[in-house]
Amino acid sequence: xxxxxxxxxxxxxxxLLELNREKIKEANKADINAFPEMDDSMKxxxxxxxxxxxGMIQSLEEVASQPDPEGxxxxxxxxxxxxxxxxxxxxxxxILIIYESRPDVTIEAAATAFKAGNRILLKGGKEARQTNxxxxxxxxxxxxxxxxxxxxxxxxxxxxxxxxxxxxENSHRVDLIIPRGxxxxxxxxxxxxxxxxxxxxRGNNFLYVDDNSDFAMAIRLVLNGKKRISVCNAIxxxxxxxxxxxxxxKLSDLMTNLTKKGIEVWGNKQIVSLCTDIKEENDAAxxxxxxxxxxxxxxxxxxxxxxxxxxxxxxxxHTAVIVTNDATQAVEFMQQVDCAAVYHNASSRFxxxxxxxxxxxxxxxxxxxxFRGPLGxxxxxxxxxxxxxxxxxxx
Numbered sequence: 001x002x003x004x005x006x007x008x009x010x011x012x013x014x015x016l017l018e019l020n021r022e023k024i025k026e027a028n029k030a031d032i033n034a035f036p037e038m039d040d041s042m043k044x045x046x047x048x049x050x051x052x053x054x055g056m057i058q059s060l061e062e063v064a065s066q067p068d069p070e071g072x073x074x075x076x077x078x079x080x081x082x083x084x085x086x087x088x089x090x091x092x093x094x095i096l097i098i099y100e101s102r103p104d105v106t107i108e109a110a111a112t113a114f115k116a117g118n119r120i121l122l123k124g125g126k127e128a129r130q131t132n133x134x135x136x137x138x139x140x141x142x143x144x145x146x147x148x149x150x151x152x153x154x155x156x157x158x159x160x161x162x163x164x165x166x167x168x169e170n171s172h173r174v175d176l177i178i179p180r181g182x183x184x185x186x187x188x189x190x191x192x193x194x195x196x197x198x199x200x201x202r203g204n205n206f207l208y209v210d211d212n213s214d215f216a217m218a219i220r221l222v223l224n225g226k227k228r229i230s231v232c233n234a235i236x237x238x239x240x241x242x243x244x245x246x247x248x249x250k251l252s253d254l255m256t257n258l259t260k261k262g263i264e265v266w267g268n269k270q271i272v273s274l275c276t277d278i279k280e281e282n283d284a285a286x287x288x289x290x291x292x293x294x295x296x297x298x299x300x301x302x303x304x305x306x307x308x309x310x311x312x313x314x315x316x317x318h319t320a321v322i323v324t325n326d327a328t329q330a331v332e333f334m335q336q337v338d339c340a341a342v343y344h345n346a347s348s349r350f351x352x353x354x355x356x357x358x359x360x361x362x363x364x365x366x367x368x369x370x371f372r373g374p375l376g377x378x379x380x381x382x383x384x385x386x387x388x389x390x391x392x393x394x395x
Contacts (some may be wrong), residue, residue, distance in 0.1 A: 004069035005146055006115055006195075013142035014057045017107070020138060021053055027130040028103065035127050041292045044100035044230040046128055056107040059360035060242035065308060066359055069116040069378045085389040086356060089381040091117035095174035097362065098123045098163065098189065100181035105130040108360035109178075110139065110153055112353075116378035121172055123156045123163055125181075133157070161170040168192045178363050198375065201366025202338075204290040204316040205348050208333065210309040211241035212323035215250045217345065218323040219257050222296070224347040226263055229294050232364060233319055234352040236291045239307045240271075242300040251275040251298075267298040287314035304329050308336045317366040319348045340366050340373040 017024070019237045021203045028048040032038075038106040095108055095118045099105045103124070124132040136155035143150045144239070158166065166172060167189055178199045179189040207225060218344040225235025244250060255277045258265050266281040277299060286297055287310070302306045304322075311320050322333040330344040341351045351374065353361025358376025365372055371379040 001042065001117065001152075003070075004112060005148060006068075006117075008146045009148055010060045010111055010115070012145045012346070013107070013111070013138060014060040016066075016138045016142055017057050017060075019051055020134075021050065024048055024053060024131065024134060025050075027134045028100040031103075031128050034130075038127065041230040042101050043053075044228065046103070048103050048131060052104055055103055055354075059108045059354060060111050062354065062359035063111045063115050063377055067378060069381045070239065072381075075384055077327070081392050082390065084394045086386045087383050090384045092380065092382050094119045094121060094173060094361075096121045096123065096166075096172070096174040096177045098167075098177065098179045098181065098185065098366065100125040100185070101127060101181075103135060106132050106135040106139075106155075106386060107179060109232065109362040110181075112360045112362040112375070112377045114152060115359075115382050116380035117197070118380060119154075120154050121154050121156055121174065123158060123166075129157070134192070141215070151192075164192070168194075170194055180363060198363055198365050198370075199367050200320055200363030201232070202290045202316040203234055203318045204236050204288065204314070205319040205339075206237045206239060206307075206311045206315050207235050207321040207323065207348065208239040208301070208304070208311070209241060209244070210304065210322065210326060210329055211245075212241045212326045212329070213241075213284050213323045214324045214345075215244070215253075215327065219254050221321060221323060221345075221347050222254065223257055223261060224322045224349055226258075226261065226294065226296060226350065230292055231349070232290075233348050235296070235321070235348050237287065237297050237299065237314075239299050239301045239310060241307075242270075242305060248274050252277075262294050264293075264295045264296065265298060268300075271298050271300050272279075284314075290316060303335055308333060310339075312338045318364065319343070319351045321346070321348050 016144050032046060070089055072089045073086055077085045095113045097109050106122055111119045139153040140150045143152055174195055176196050177189055177193050178198045179186045188200055222235060222238055251274055255265060255275055267278040268282050269280060272278045272280045298302050317339050319341045320337045320339045322330050323345055324330050334342040353374035353376050356374050358374055360376040361376055365375055
């Protein structure tokens with residue numbers, strides 16, 4: 001499929017989403033009503049309203065506006081015997097995306113893989129079944145309208161047991177698997193898949209407040225980092241330099257703002273001694289936990305290097321933030337912290353494919369191969385060697 005046809009499919013799908021807004025919201029309401037016991041975090045991921053539909057449409061338009069990821073020449077070499085060697089980008093082939101709760105993945109992640117020339121198998125969670133089936137139907141309609149093969153997008157309406165068999169036996173001849181969900185799902189795929197896996201890692205993101213910083217800015221960034229509790233780019237841990245001037249008053253100000261937002265704040269014995277409104281928690285295991293809840297953990301640190309060490313030991317390798325007026329400290333932090341995205345004086349909530357300008361994302365990878373951070377269409381390709389000759393032989 002050439003780039004022009006792919007883009008026509010994406011624009012057709014955007015129009016179909018607009019025309020079917022009410023049907024999408026009705027299907028989503030049925031899904032939500034079928035699982036009344038779900039927690040607020042899952043409900044937030046599952047819910048599809050006009051804002052989310054707008055986001056899907058925008059993502060499709062942005063992906064369509066991007067250059068074609070296929071066929072880019074990465075390397076070219078012509079030998080003395082005129083043998084021409086070219087390395088260029090090609091699709092992976094068939095990508096299986098396994099995800100939980102988020103129906104927008106059916107549109108945005110699939111669009112990203114589709115733009116790169118891949119065929120997509122979608123396996124969503126049972127809690128979003130009605131919404132996912134409707135959205136997949138719109139995908140197929142868009143493909144049909146542009147005379148494209150409807151099999152480019154397939155939804156696997158399988159049970160958990162059937163999905164596990166699929167992963168173990170690779171009965172659909174999948175070339176790449178991208179699991180998006182809890183640690184149990186990701187671990188099962190990693191341990192049982194016979195093909196490459198891209199892990200869309202967990203969050204557990206840290207923000208460090210330096211002693212030379214704008215504390216009012218730090219409060220804004222912390223609050224924004226907890227604006228949505230269900231997303232992987234949320235802030236869970238805040239590390240604060242122990243020598244900040246007026247620390248006790250500043251902690252009180254931070255607590256007041258967090259309490260107004262209904263966020264539960266915990267900390268170790270040292271920080272609780274400065275602010276008794278913080279609930280005491282001294283078990284270091286909490287530092288490894290991704291909360292996905294209105295909960296935040298505070299800790300005092302000796303300085304930038306202490307913060308770096310804690311983040312590299314306990315974080316999920318997703319995102320880390322430093323709040324400081326010292327550019328040298330910021331560079332040291334950003335170079336040494338082992339996360340996919342690092343920030344100086346900005347919110348962690350920008351770790352998102354759309355916000356980074358890559359359009360829709362298929363995952364935020366915390367691995368170092370083959371790519372790290374938000375994966376857009378330009379990263380969902382592999383490479384292949386093309387060699388052009390005229391009868392050359394190797395002596």
